[in-house]
Amino acid sequence: MNTPHKPQGLPVVAVVIGALFFLGLLGLMLHGVMRSGDADRDVLPSALIGKPAPEFVLPVLHDPSVQMGSAELRGAPYVLNVWGSWCVACREEHPVLTRFAETRRVRVVGYNWKDEPEDALRWLEQFGNPFFVVLADYEGRYVLDWGVAGAPETFLVDGAGVVRWKHTGPLTEQVVAERLLPALEQVERGR
Amino acid sequence: MLPELGQVLMALALLVAALQALLPLAGAHRGEPRLMAVARPASYAMLALVGGAFALLTWAFVSQDFSVRYVATNSNSLLPMVYRYTAVWGSHEGSLLLWVLVLCVWNALVAAFSRALPQAVVARVLGVLGIVACGFLAFLIFTSNPFERLLPAAAEGRDLNPLLQDPGMIIHPPMQYVGWAGFSVPFAFAIAALLDGHIDARWLRWVRPWTNVAWAFLTVGIALGSWWAYYELGWGGWWFWDPVENAAFMPWLVGAALIHSQAVTEKRGSFPGWTLLLAIAAFSLSLMGTFLVRSGVLTSVHAFAADPSRGLFILVFLGLVIGGSLLLYALRAGRLDPGAGFRPASRETLLLLNNLLLASACAMILLGTLYPLLADALELGKISVGPPYFGLLFFVLMAPLLALVPLGPLVRWQRDQASKVAALLLPWLGLALVAGAVAYFAAPQGSWKTAAGVTGAAWVGLGTLRFVWARLRNSGRLTAEMWGMVLAHLGLAVFVVGALLVEAQNVQREVALKPGQALELGRYAFRFEGVDQLRGPNYLADRGHVQVLRDGRPLALLHPEKRAYASGGQVMTEAGIRPGLAADVYVALGESLGDGAWAVRVHVKPFVRWIWGGAALMALGGLVAAGDRRFRRATKEKTA
Numbered sequence: 001m002n003t004p005h006k007p008q009g010l011p012v013v014a015v016v017i018g019a020l021f022f023l024g025l026l027g028l029m030l031h032g033v034m035r036s037g038d039a040d041r042d043v044l045p046s047a048l049i050g051k052p053a054p055e056f057v058l059p060v061l062h063d064p065s066v067q068m069g070s071a072e073l074r075g076a077p078y079v080l081n082v083w084g085s086w087c088v089a090c091r092e093e094h095p096v097l098t099r100f101a102e103t104r105r106v107r108v109v110g111y112n113w114k115d116e117p118e119d120a121l122r123w124l125e126q127f128g129n130p131f132f133v134v135l136a137d138y139e140g141r142y143v144l145d146w147g148v149a150g151a152p153e154t155f156l157v158d159g160a161g162v163v164r165w166k167h168t169g170p171l172t173e174q175v176v177a178e179r180l181l182p183a184l185e186q187v188e189r190g191r
Numbered sequence: 192m193l194p195e196l197g198q199v200l201m202a203l204a205l206l207v208a209a210l211q212a213l214l215p216l217a218g219a220h221r222g223e224p225r226l227m228a229v230a231r232p233a234s235y236a237m238l239a240l241v242g243g244a245f246a247l248l249t250w251a252f253v254s255q256d257f258s259v260r261y262v263a264t265n266s267n268s269l270l271p272m273v274y275r276y277t278a279v280w281g282s283h284e285g286s287l288l289l290w291v292l293v294l295c296v297w298n299a300l301v302a303a304f305s306r307a308l309p310q311a312v313v314a315r316v317l318g319v320l321g322i323v324a325c326g327f328l329a330f331l332i333f334t335s336n337p338f339e340r341l342l343p344a345a346a347e348g349r350d351l352n353p354l355l356q357d358p359g360m361i362i363h364p365p366m367q368y369v370g371w372a373g374f375s376v377p378f379a380f381a382i383a384a385l386l387d388g389h390i391d392a393r394w395l396r397w398v399r400p401w402t403n404v405a406w407a408f409l410t411v412g413i414a415l416g417s418w419w420a421y422y423e424l425g426w427g428g429w430w431f432w433d434p435v436e437n438a439a440f441m442p443w444l445v446g447a448a449l450i451h452s453q454a455v456t457e458k459r460g461s462f463p464g465w466t467l468l469l470a471i472a473a474f475s476l477s478l479m480g481t482f483l484v485r486s487g488v489l490t491s492v493h494a495f496a497a498d499p500s501r502g503l504f505i506l507v508f509l510g511l512v513i514g515g516s517l518l519l520y521a522l523r524a525g526r527l528d529p530g531a532g533f534r535p536a537s538r539e540t541l542l543l544l545n546n547l548l549l550a551s552a553c554a555m556i557l558l559g560t561l562y563p564l565l566a567d568a569l570e571l572g573k574i575s576v577g578p579p580y581f582g583l584l585f586f587v588l589m590a591p592l593l594a595l596v597p598l599g600p601l602v603r604w605q606r607d608q609a610s611k612v613a614a615l616l617l618p619w620l621g622l623a624l625v626a627g628a629v630a631y632f633a634a635p636q637g638s639w640k641t642a643a644g645v646t647g648a649a650w651v652g653l654g655t656l657r658f659v660w661a662r663l664r665n666s667g668r669l670t671a672e673m674w675g676m677v678l679a680h681l682g683l684a685v686f687v688v689g690a691l692l693v694e695a696q697n698v699q700r701e702v703a704l705k706p707g708q709a710l711e712l713g714r715y716a717f718r719f720e721g722v723d724q725l726r727g728p729n730y731l732a733d734r735g736h737v738q739v740l741r742d743g744r745p746l747a748l749l750h751p752e753k754r755a756y757a758s759g760g761q762v763m764t765e766a767g768i769r770p771g772l773a774a775d776v777y778v779a780l781g782e783s784l785g786d787g788a789w790a791v792r793v794h795v796k797p798f799v800r801w802i803w804g805g806a807a808l809m810a811l812g813g814l815v816a817a818g819d820r821r822f823r824r825a826t827k828e829k830t831a
Contacts, residue, residue: 010464010525022517026510028561029482031568033502086577091424095762122701125781125790126764 048163053080053155054145061112061120061134068135070161077164077187078107078132079180080155082143084115085123087151093170094127097154100176101130106156106184110134113143113151156180158187194259194338197247201338204240204295205328207233211321215314219386227314234302234317237324238295245292248337249279258344261285261337267350269729269757277361278351283501284337286364290481291327293365294372298324301376301401308397315383316376323375326508334501350729353756353763359419367412367439371477373405374442377449378474381467382516385523390467395457400817402453402470403675406446407813413439414806422766427699427777427794429802432581437560438480441553445473448549450813451542459604460530461539465546467527468520475513476553482509483560534606541599548592555584593647593687596680597654600673601661619657623649635713637695644691652684675816679809686805692798699794703784710793715776716740717793722780730754732765735780735789739769751780751791775799 048054057069081097083090101108110131112120115138124134137143146155156165165183167175211233218226248261252275257263265285266278280286298320305313331337354360380398384390416439421429430436449469456466482505533539559580597619601612627646634641655677662669669677702710704719720736732754739746749767756763769776774797781790 010521015521018517018521022514025561026506026514028564028568029506029509030503032564033506118701122781122792125701126779126792128762128782 048147048155049166051163053157053161053163054142056135056137056142056145058135058137058142061110061117061136064117064136068133073107073109073157074161075159076107077156077158077184078109079184080109080111080146080157081131082111082113082146082148082151082153082155084113084151085119086115089170090152091127093152093172094130096171096173096176098128098130099173100171100180101132107132111146112136112138113148114138114140154180156183156187193247194251194256194340197244197251197338198332198336200240200244200247201328201332201336204237204244204291205325205332207237207240208321208324208328211237212318212325213321214318215321216318216386219311219314219318222311224310227310230314230317230321231302233321234295234298238299241288241292241295241328244338245279245288248285248288249276251338252276252278255348256344257346257348258341259337260339260341263341263345263348265348265351267348267729267757270348270351270356271728273361274351274356277355280364281351281355284331284335286368287327287331287335288337289365290368290372291324291331293368294320294324294327294375297369297372297376297405301379305397308394312383312387312394315386316379319379319382320375323379323512326512330501330504330508334504350756353730353754354423356729356756357419357423359415359423363412363415363419365412366408366415370405370407370409370412370446371439371442371480373401373408374446374470374474374477376401376405377453377470378516381470382519384467385516385519388523388526390456390463390527392457392460395453395466396822399450399453399457400819400822402446402450402473403813403817406443406450407810407817409439409443409446410806410810410813413443414803414810417806418803421799422768423763427697427766427779427792427796429693429799432559432578434560435480435484437556437581438476438483441556441560442473442476442480444549444553444556445469445476448546448553449473451545455539455542456530459533459539460528461533462543463527463530464520464524467524469546469550471513471516471520475509475516478505478509478512482506531605533604536602536607536609538599538602538604538607541595541602544595545592545599548588548595552585552588555588556581559584590643590647593651593683596651596683597657600655600658600676600680615661616654616657619653620650623647623653634696636698640691640695644687644695647691648684648687651687652681655680655684670821671819672816672821675812675814675819677812678815679812682805682808682810682812684805685801685808689798689801689803689805693796693802696797697794699792701781701790701792703788704791705786705788710791712793712795714742715746715795716743717778717791719789719791721787722783722789725752727754730756730763733780733783735767735778735791737767737778737791739776739778747776749776749778751778753780770800772800773797 053070055070057067057071060066060068079100097108108131110133112134115136117136117138120134120136124131152170154167154171155163158164164187165180167179171180211230214226214233215230218224218229250256251259251262252266253272255262255266255268255275261282261284265281266275270278278285280289298317301320302313302317305316308316377398380394380401384394413436416436417429420431421427449466449472452462452466452469455461456463482502597616598612601615623646626649627642630645631638631642659669659677662673698712700710700712704710704717706719706721709716709718716739718738718740720738722733722735725732725734732752735749735751737749737751739749747769749769751767752765754763754765764779767778774795777794777796779792781792783789
């Protein structure tokens with residue numbers, strides 16, 4: 001037998017805070033689910049699409065004495081892939097990106113973000129380097145301009161330097177076939 | 192026809208689960224023994240049905256039935272036999288089926304070993320487990336059917352993800368699931384206690400070993416996952432604070448807190464409400480772990496596909512289970528007897544601090560894991576939360592916990608004199624500090640981390656042994672429960688050595704070597720002897736030969752590989768590792784650089800084994816404590 005004990009209930013404040021916290025968490029995850037729902041998470045269309053890509057100049061990873069940027073890349077379309085050796089999902093998308101780059105249809109530019117040069121080089125050595133060139137932005141100088149949310153992220157920029165397509169999260173064969181290639185085709189047809 | 196039979200079995204299992212959820216709970220509420228009696232046979236039936244479905248899916252893999260979509264996407268005619276079995280849980284649908292199977296095993300075990308408990312309690316516990324099983328079976332059947340046909344059948348299967356074609360992966364998921372699903376038992380017990388309105392020390396004694404066993408398995412699961420990442424990802428790291436690792440780690444932390452608070456509540460009757468809340472939290476976090484892994488909300492190594500219907504389904508289920516339990520808790524917890532009071536200098540206080548620190552660590556990880564989502568939702572831009580955040584905060588929270596560990600067992604319940612315990616431990620604290628100081632000056636690099644690791648480990652280890660000594664002198668023996676505690680605490684000390692020393696003293700080099708060339712690294716020398724081709728069952732590999740010398744004497748011949756899998760062209764690394772108690776030597780093969788030269792990456796990782804050794808000791812401790820006679824005697828007394 002337990003001793004008679006006055007039922008008091010939990011303090012109302014605690015219950016309210018607990019409930020709010022729980023509902024907030026639930027709402028947050030609901031938001032996440034809704035976002036994950038869209039085939040490839042571009043539900044929030046990049047504000048950049050249809051606008052000129054930000055101007056940037058960055059050192060080349062394999063030869064930091066060389067600087068390269070938007071001016072040099074202009075003239076033909078290119079795909080910009082934001083990655084880092086610390087990013088696990090980048091490793092996951094790497095075979096897909098490699099297969100896409102091997103078609104040589106368009107230059108694939110690596111945008112190495114928040115990394116250490118040794119780590120980045122080692123990563124490329126290990127998993128293969130499909131990139132036309134890798135630019136290193138270790139302080140994240142231009143990521144805000146690009147609206148980069150997290151790695152991996154992939155942009156398609158046309159010959160005039162206008163951002164035409166963007167993908168957040170790892171590329172999959174499906175995304176390449178159903179989104180990137182059609183977008184690239186449009187760019188190549190010149191509209 | 193067999194896959195269709197599998198679907199029928201799952202549907203029947205859902206029906207049985209529904210019966211197990213409804214009838215016994217109604218019976219317990221109304222006091223009808225006949226309704227309550229449904230619970231046991233129902234749980235055995237459910238195990239048989241789900242076990243049958245699992246066997247059929249396994250058979251589909253073994254017989255390579257590529258007309259089943261799941262088989263076609265996750266295996267290949269070249270897949271070696273052993274991986275055909277493990278491919279069953281190689282992806283979403285099958286691993287969910289495994290989850291349910293494990294849940295059913297726990298469920299049946301509870302049914303079998305609960306004869307000592309009052310029938311109403313058993314009915315409530317099994318009823319709650321029935322609800323959980325219902326949710327998972329419905330999820331399986333309606334959104335993730337593993338038996339879905341692929342017509343016309345595929346001629347050849349895509350392959351099992353090569354990352355998963357590995358012995359470590361054979362056992363990591365089952366262990367993980369045994370742990371996660373195992374927390375359903377204390378959870379069901381907590382809900383039953385809340386429904387009933389009071390906690391009986393006898394029931395608590397009954398549920399404690401279950402918590403320990405679930406936690407021990409979770410420990411093994413997490414350690415295996417970490418070990419796998421270490422040798423298979425070719426990266427030499429052992430923990431990445433990846434969202435899914437966090438998802439497994441949060442219930443582990445809360446589970447550790449639960450083990451301690453259950454002990455207090457059982458022995459002293461103190462903070463029963465908190466114990467129940469932790470039991471609810473441990474299982475809720477396990478469910479959330481499943482949600483995070485399976486919904487693709489967060490990108491990580493483990494996130495395979497983002498399917499909104501799945502995410503939504505689990506989220507609703509999660510909301511109902513957690514929301515329902517918390518609501519019940521809010522309504523009922525205030526009525527629980529708060530138990531005996533205690534002074535600040537008492538074991539209760541220390542265990543409360545332990546709980547507070549573990550729970551804060553868990554909250555910190557939860558925040559870090561969900562922060563990118565939060566920032567995204569509030570349109571603050573996306574932010575990735577990396578290892579520096581987790582590493583620092585975890586260290587800050589765990590350092591005081593380590594400081595408290597040796598005190599807990601030595602301080603008495605209810606009240607004690609702080610000075611007495613201090614006198615017992617002070618010499619050992621001094622010794623630990625001296626060891627740390629020696630380590631500081633002896634360490635070739637990373638002096639602070641080394642010193643912290645050595646001091647922390649020595650303090651925990653020596654303090655724990657001091658307890659053993661005191662016990663042996665005073666009463667001549669330790670109970671199994673105490674041995675379990677001692678083992679787990681020593682495991683913690685061992686783990687601390689591994690985690691901090693490898694962090695501080697890891698050495699790595701990246702070099703291009705031609706055959707015959709060598710690299711010197713401290714006491715070690717690595718002579719590269721070339722690369723040959725190796726044909727595996729479903730891959731082609733470049734296999735390097737690296738002769739490792741220590742102090743000039745041959746130590747090992749390592750064979751790091753780079754495998755190209757036939758099915759998808761994916762390249763995987765297999766590191767060559769010479770395990771050692773004092774240090775692992777780790778060699779990974781990079782790219783061919785032409786002219787017979789290869790990029791070779793070499794690590795010397797001091798004490799890295801101690802990380803998993805410590806985890807193994809902790810798990811062993813959990814199991815040993817669960818085997819204490821006291822828990823069994825409690826059961827027998829009742830039956831007699």
